[in-house]
Amino acid sequence: MLRLRILLPLLLLAGCSKGPGADLQYIKQARSLGAEWALVNEQANKGQVTKTYAASMHQWLRDNLQTTQSSLTQPDSRYGSEIHALLAQPDDAAPDELRSHVEVLKHIEDGLESA
Amino acid sequence: MNPLELTLGIMTAVGGFVDISELVFAAKAGSMFGYALIWVFFVATVGIMVFGEMSGRVAAVARQPVFNLMRHRLGLKLGLVTLFASLVSTLITCAAEIGGMGLILNYLTGLPYLVLAALSGLVLMASMWILPFKWIERTYGLLGLLMIVFAVSLVAIDPPWDRLAGGFVPQVPHGLSTKELLAFAYFTVAILSAVMFPYESYFYSSGGIEEQWGPKDLLTNRVTTTIGFGLGSLLAVSILASSAQLFGPANVGPEIPGSAALEAAIPFGPTGLLLALLGMLFAVAGAAVETCMANAYAIAQFFGWEWGRHKKPWEAPRFTIAWIALFLLALLIVMTGIEVMSLVEYAVLFSIVVLPLTYLPLMLLAGDKGFMREYANKWLAKGLGWLFFAVVTAAAIAAIPLYLLTSGGQG
Numbered sequence: 001m002l003r004l005r006i007l008l009p010l011l012l013l014a015g016c017s018k019g020p021g022a023d024l025q026y027i028k029q030a031r032s033l034g035a036e037w038a039l040v041n042e043q044a045n046k047g048q049v050t051k052t053y054a055a056s057m058h059q060w061l062r063d064n065l066q067t068t069q070s071s072l073t074q075p076d077s078r079y080g081s082e083i084h085a086l087l088a089q090p091d092d093a094a095p096d097e098l099r100s101h102v103e104v105l106k107h108i109e110d111g112l113e114s115a
Numbered sequence: 116m117n118p119l120e121l122t123l124g125i126m127t128a129v130g131g132f133v134d135i136s137e138l139v140f141a142a143k144a145g146s147m148f149g150y151a152l153i154w155v156f157f158v159a160t161v162g163i164m165v166f167g168e169m170s171g172r173v174a175a176v177a178r179q180p181v182f183n184l185m186r187h188r189l190g191l192k193l194g195l196v197t198l199f200a201s202l203v204s205t206l207i208t209c210a211a212e213i214g215g216m217g218l219i220l221n222y223l224t225g226l227p228y229l230v231l232a233a234l235s236g237l238v239l240m241a242s243m244w245i246l247p248f249k250w251i252e253r254t255y256g257l258l259g260l261l262m263i264v265f266a267v268s269l270v271a272i273d274p275p276w277d278r279l280a281g282g283f284v285p286q287v288p289h290g291l292s293t294k295e296l297l298a299f300a301y302f303t304v305a306i307l308s309a310v311m312f313p314y315e316s317y318f319y320s321s322g323g324i325e326e327q328w329g330p331k332d333l334l335t336n337r338v339t340t341t342i343g344f345g346l347g348s349l350l351a352v353s354i355l356a357s358s359a360q361l362f363g364p365a366n367v368g369p370e371i372p373g374s375a376a377l378e379a380a381i382p383f384g385p386t387g388l389l390l391a392l393l394g395m396l397f398a399v400a401g402a403a404v405e406t407c408m409a410n411a412y413a414i415a416q417f418f419g420w421e422w423g424r425h426k427k428p429w430e431a432p433r434f435t436i437a438w439i440a441l442f443l444l445a446l447l448i449v450m451t452g453i454e455v456m457s458l459v460e461y462a463v464l465f466s467i468v469v470l471p472l473t474y475l476p477l478m479l480l481a482g483d484k485g486f487m488r489e490y491a492n493k494w495l496a497k498g499l500g501w502l503f504f505a506v507v508t509a510a511a512i513a514a515i516p517l518y519l520l521t522s523g524g525q526g
Binding site for chain 1: 218221222223224225292294362365366367368369370371373374376377380381384385388389392522525
């Protein structure tokens, strides 16, 4: 019973919260998607992956990033702008350019996690 | 014991071990927690060895498939609940596998995902109609052996082997925040579920009956479940370890199943990528067939219908209609456009809840000397069986709260 009393509010909080805390999962997803994109482009530049694979991955990564962006409770935030900036990149963007956005998102993510 | 048959059986078990859920969770676990979750794969593999061996032994000695036992041991009401829950979990798993095939074919060809998923479903159904049971199992299992490229890639990137070996020791990493600890717990539960999916024992024991196993096949059963599953699990561990080495430091927490193929592309280029994608494709296709057939076996066995792929389709008409309908239903789920990653998460969640109800009746029957005579569970099987029953029960209780608290492992 005691466990239920502790667990229920936590579950409710997990389901109903808003703001940067609630967006943390989407920030993490966007950071990871951006990093995957950079890795795919890095390998594509080295000729390690096929063009078809790279093109398909770009499509999926972009779709997922868009879903992540639309899930944000605060799209006008700094992390919202970073995700928007990531989405504005061309498919064959330079890995370093993509990683610069990933770094910013990671920094925001770390800050929220330690808060 | 025919050595060729035994070798083929082991190879089939190795190639058929990994499915879409293991691919996804192994890659994510490695990137998020380094080598710290390898021990969970190890423990879960011992678990599936224990219950797989038991289900094969019961099939060989008592000639009883799992769902027949379930109805007798759990009673009609609880049996029906278990049947319904396992049908839902296995159907979602089947949909995830078909969706996974569509995705992998999309990485290979660039053609539209939904078209490829539909084509995959139709090809699988045709292969199930045409091929005899043994060749359905072997075709996909043996082609799934292309996944060995993940183990070779791991050797090629030369990870810190001492740290990797340390991952086999049960541990919780130091210095994790509460959220990270919850995510670690969620991944522990998810990996247990993905490795010990209930459909595996339904399919394996029904397969034993399809192939008319008897007590003479018990050694084959034991060797296949221990060596075959053990080696198969090493492929999943290879994916996890490569992910720890390549993805974690690059901030990649693979959000897309196709990312795992990069593990082979990085050391071996387009050839490695192609082998990885083809291996993934056949492994996932094999799992799609197994899940669909496991569900049809479950329904037919529960209601006492004629069943089996050793019969002509019209000799077991309700069984045949069941597997076709289940395949079409899984395909319909994919066609709704739901994401494969979501399907994988739901499959893992539903399955862990069903696991205790699947394994309890199996364990009770395998230990019943009236049925099993001198082949009943001895002290080791009994001890391990109860230990793993306790583990999966605890995991089943924790699964849904952990999923909600961690937003599906995001922390």
